[in-house]
Amino acid sequence: MMRGTLFSRFYLVALFTFVFAPIVTSMVFSFNSDRFPTVPLGSFTTHWYQTAFARPEVWTAFGNSLVVAACAAALSTALGFATAYTDFRYGFRFKPAYLALALLPPTIPLVIMGLAMLAWLGRLGLSGTLTGIVIAHTVMGAPFAMAICRLRLSQMDPALEAAAWNLGASPWRTMRSVVVPFCLPALISAFCLTAAVSFDEFIVAWFVSGLNKTVPVMILEILQGNVDPQINAIGTVVFLTSMTLVVVAQLLILKKSAT
Amino acid sequence: MSERPSAYPYVWRLPLLIWQGLFFVGPLVLMVAMSFWLVRNYRMEPDFILDNWDRMLGRGYFWDAYWVTVWRATLAAILASLIAFPASFALAFRVSETTRRWALFFLIVPFFTSYLVRIYAWQVLLAESGPINGVLGWVGLGPFTMLNSGFGAMVGYMTLVLPLVVILQTFSLANIDRNLIEAAWNLGANPRATLVRVIVPAAKIGLIVGCVFAFILSFGDFVSPFYLGGSKPPTLSILIIDTTKSGQQWPRAAVVAVMMIVTLFVVAFAAVGAAYGRRK
Numbered sequence: 001m002m003r004g005t006l007f008s009r010f011y012l013v014a015l016f017t018f019v020f021a022p023i024v025t026s027m028v029f030s031f032n033s034d035r036f037p038t039v040p041l042g043s044f045t046t047h048w049y050q051t052a053f054a055r056p057e058v059w060t061a062f063g064n065s066l067v068v069a070a071c072a073a074a075l076s077t078a079l080g081f082a083t084a085y086t087d088f089r090y091g092f093r094f095k096p097a098y099l100a101l102a103l104l105p106p107t108i109p110l111v112i113m114g115l116a117m118l119a120w121l122g123r124l125g126l127s128g129t130l131t132g133i134v135i136a137h138t139v140m141g142a143p144f145a146m147a148i149c150r151l152r153l154s155q156m157d158p159a160l161e162a163a164a165w166n167l168g169a170s171p172w173r174t175m176r177s178v179v180v181p182f183c184l185p186a187l188i189s190a191f192c193l194t195a196a197v198s199f200d201e202f203i204v205a206w207f208v209s210g211l212n213k214t215v216p217v218m219i220l221e222i223l224q225g226n227v228d229p230q231i232n233a234i235g236t237v238v239f240l241t242s243m244t245l246v247v248v249a250q251l252l253i254l255k256k257s258a259t
Numbered sequence: 260m261s262e263r264p265s266a267y268p269y270v271w272r273l274p275l276l277i278w279q280g281l282f283f284v285g286p287l288v289l290m291v292a293m294s295f296w297l298v299r300n301y302r303m304e305p306d307f308i309l310d311n312w313d314r315m316l317g318r319g320y321f322w323d324a325y326w327v328t329v330w331r332a333t334l335a336a337i338l339a340s341l342i343a344f345p346a347s348f349a350l351a352f353r354v355s356e357t358t359r360r361w362a363l364f365f366l367i368v369p370f371f372t373s374y375l376v377r378i379y380a381w382q383v384l385l386a387e388s389g390p391i392n393g394v395l396g397w398v399g400l401g402p403f404t405m406l407n408s409g410f411g412a413m414v415g416y417m418t419l420v421l422p423l424v425v426i427l428q429t430f431s432l433a434n435i436d437r438n439l440i441e442a443a444w445n446l447g448a449n450p451r452a453t454l455v456r457v458i459v460p461a462a463k464i465g466l467i468v469g470c471v472f473a474f475i476l477s478f479g480d481f482v483s484p485f486y487l488g489g490s491k492p493p494t495l496s497i498l499i500i501d502t503t504k505s506g507q508q509w510p511r512a513a514v515v516a517v518m519m520i521v522t523l524f525v526v527a528f529a530a531v532g533a534a535y536g537r538r539k
Contacts, residue, residue: 008349012362015346019369019422022380025390029383037383038393083275090268098272101279107523108287109479111496112516115503116286119293119513139283142275171267196371203481207503216375223379223486232383235376246371250364 030232048233065214072137073195080145088153103143114207128210136204141194152186185252192249196242294513301507315514328494335416335477339424340470347428366422407489415483420473431465467534
């Protein structure tokens with residue numbers, strides 16, 4: 001048994017090393033003075049951050065990403081909450097098909113979504129716009145938002161709503177004063193998670209974006225050139241942003257489900 | 260509740276139908292239709308011809324790409340399941356509940372974190388003159404060529420799918436009824452028999468779901484085969500991008516996409532059959 005435990009520990013450490021190696025690598029080499037990353041390391045520098053963030057297009061890309069992520073997250077969260085509430089409250093014909101439609105998007109390969117969106121948004125006159133990216137990211141984010149909200153709703157006593165109605169509150173009033181406050185942590189959590197999904201998505205955004213690039217699309221295009229340590233610097237900022245969002249999203253759910 | 264039919268339920272039910280109908284089902288239906296369209300003078304015209312299908316499915320390079328993609332995704336799914344299992348087993352049975360919760364917490368983070376930048380980091384790590392070859396050089400090994408090979412692509416696939424597979428496996432293993440395992444012990448089963456005949460069958464659904472998700476994600480991924488695998492041989496996703504980005508051959512790219520979706524459906528249904536089949 002002891003030997004088994006020791007092996008387990010070792011194996012878990014190895015696995016987590018593999019999973020986090022790329023993230024740590026990016027961060028370490030973003031402060032490394034050598035142009036070509038290798039060991040031993042050169043000296044400490046913030047040069048790559050300075051050069052990367054001296055470029056106006058980097059700021060533009062971050063601005064685009066923030067706007068797209070905020071809009072897509074707000075829409076995804078609203079859509080996800082409405083769907084989760086429908087699933088929680090109502091039974092109706094074709095509900096399995098309804099739920100399948102709600103949860104299917106993440107299983108379609110992004111390259112295919114990219115191609116389909118490119119053709120569709122082109123017809124609607126939205127290709128090459130940030131609106132187009134927001135639309136695509138909302139499709140992809142809504143299922144995650146729905147899952148989070150549904151989890152929270154399942155912790156709510158269904159009698160709570162009924163009690164509010166019996167006390168004379170309209171369904172709308174009940175929604176505003178009972179259901180939404182109860183789900184607030186899940187709503188914020190869903191917002192953060194879907195913002196992270198949008199902030200990191202690059203394939204559909206690349207197909208659809210045209211000249212309005214988001215950060216990962218810009219990285220993708222830099223990557224097609226040579227090794228450039230600026231990517232490590234930009235990448236580190238991207239990592240910290242999306243990791244913060246995902247950590248906050250998780251803490252909000254964990255804390256609430258513990259009580 | 261009021262007897263009067265109210266708009267209330269529909270306000271919650273309809274947004275999803277409208278949005279996903281308009282921006283999920285719509286685009287996919289258009290894409291399927293597009294695979295039958297005609298391209299003339301670099302412009303697409305709605306039509307119903309089988310020309311694109313003929314041209315794509317009649318070419319050797321399509322089938323080469325198809326089988327490479329299927330083979331790699333299968334390999335990635337099996338490898339990920341095997342690599343993940345000892346870790347999931349450890350998380351389910353060998354550590355405290357607090358440790359498990361934090362481990363899952365830290366596995367969810369990378370799943371949602373900048374896959375593209377992580378692949379770039381692997382490009383740095385695996386390079387001919389990169390840190391890994393540097394360290395191996397100190398002990399007199401290498402340098403090994405790890406980039407632009409099947410190995411490189413596989414490292415990328417593992418980066419993409421391992422966290423998810425571990426999460427799914429851990430959930431299903433941790434939910435096994437402990438009495439089942441104790442019963443096997445009490446009846447004199449050795450650890451190996453307990454694992455093979457009790458634990459794995461009891462966690463079957465989670466294990467299969469993990470494997471299928473690994474297949475789906477690897478099958479559709481284009482970053483790993485492109486940036487770590489050197490895009491030779493091309494996979495289907497690379498084929499779609501090349502066909503779309505170079506000129507107006509969207510209908511042919513749509514053919515590839517439809518073939519991919521059909522393949523994923525077949526795999527998913529086979530997996531559901533395997534997961535829930537043979538149950539009395």
